[in-house]
Amino acid sequence: MVIGSGLTSADVIASLDAKGFAGKITCLSRRGLRSRGHAFGFAPTAARFAEQPETTALGLLRRIRRAVRADADAGLPWQAVLDRVRIDGPAIWAALPLAERQKLVRKLRIWWDVHRFRIAPQIEAVLDRRIAEGSLTMLAARLDHAEARANNIHIGWRTRRREGGKPHHDSANFDAVIVTTGPAHGGILGASPVLRDLADAGLVRCDALKLGLDVANVAQAVGLGGKPSAGLYVAGPLARGHIGELMGIPEVTAHAEATAAMVLAAIGQKRDGRTGALDRQLDCSA
Structure with missing residues (x-):
């Protein structure tokens, strides 16, 4: 089992594949979203987000979607707009009040992460191949429990609630568990x-x-x-x-x-301050 489905998860799966691991891999994350792939050789977008930046998370989302649609009509991939969002990131962030930043982090961060942190084509090909052949399963679920046993690790999880339904609980035994959820900065x-x-x-x-x-x-x-x-x-x-x-x-x-x-x-200010103090002392001595 690999817990997490971002860049590190993709690297781990590709590394296992390169070392000849032929067993099954289950990748578990809360939304089951994979990092998207790169695009190459496209012209830059005409969209600009630092000019009159949006002051709400919803306004920003709508503006990005409009830009992606406009670029698609011009033959550009969505990566062109997301690259521009990244460049304009400081201005975008500075324009958002704290409440809107909180909303963006809570509702949109996961979507930003999978489009912003992209995987290399070679790694993407490994994941696609293993999913197609049934040796890689991507699960949208929350970890319920983990128990180390004599010969394996027992993992339980709860799948995301479907519309009109209830969460589904499941579990299985694994030979190894690799955690790739990244740094817990909070x-x-x-x-x-x-x-x-x-x-x-x-x-x-x-x-x-x-x-x-x-x-x-x-x-x-x-x-x-x-x-x-x-x-x-x-x-x-x-x-x-x-x-x-x-x-x-x-x-x-x-x-x-x-x-x-x-x-x-800051060092320069302190040095100038010390020099000024010394000058005053010399003036007093004179």
Whole structure:
């Protein structure tokens, strides 16, 4: 069993296949959605989302759908629009009030993830082949229980409620279970002793969306009192509650550069302050 159906799950399944694993694989996730594939050689979309950005999650969704339909009429794949959404991500996120951000994370995040984090064609071909031959099953279900037994692992799950029906409970035995659900950023304060100590000291706190740490002014950590913690910065994915899209290499790189610039500026201010203080001391001595 593979728990999770995102990029890591696809890589694990492809790796098992490459090593000659011929047994059956069951992939379980809450919605049973696979990461979508790439498209190549298409022109950029004319859509722009940073210009007069939407202020509601529903408005943003409708705007993206209109752009995808317009691109389809022009012979472009949906990937063109999603690539533009990614580029315009900071402006899109900044325009959304907290309540709309919460709505987007709760209702649309899963759809963004499977379209944004795409799998390579070679890996997609492995998944398609194994599904067709019956050696890979994608389950939309929630994990109920897991029990390690002498010779296997017993897993129970509850399938999603069908319209007008009830959830279905099922279970099976597996030789191995691989968890590919990714980092639990919402529980990072409990998982990291360093961050837990910083939180206990009042220097950091979780963001309101439970995506990572609360951040202000691009990268400055926010403490329990809601005030930025001087000299403490958050670079990378843990700041995505403030920035928005912050998981890919280009976004992480840009955020690291912005954070480094802030640190350099802060160091420069301290150095200038010390120089000024020394000048005043020399003036007094004279």
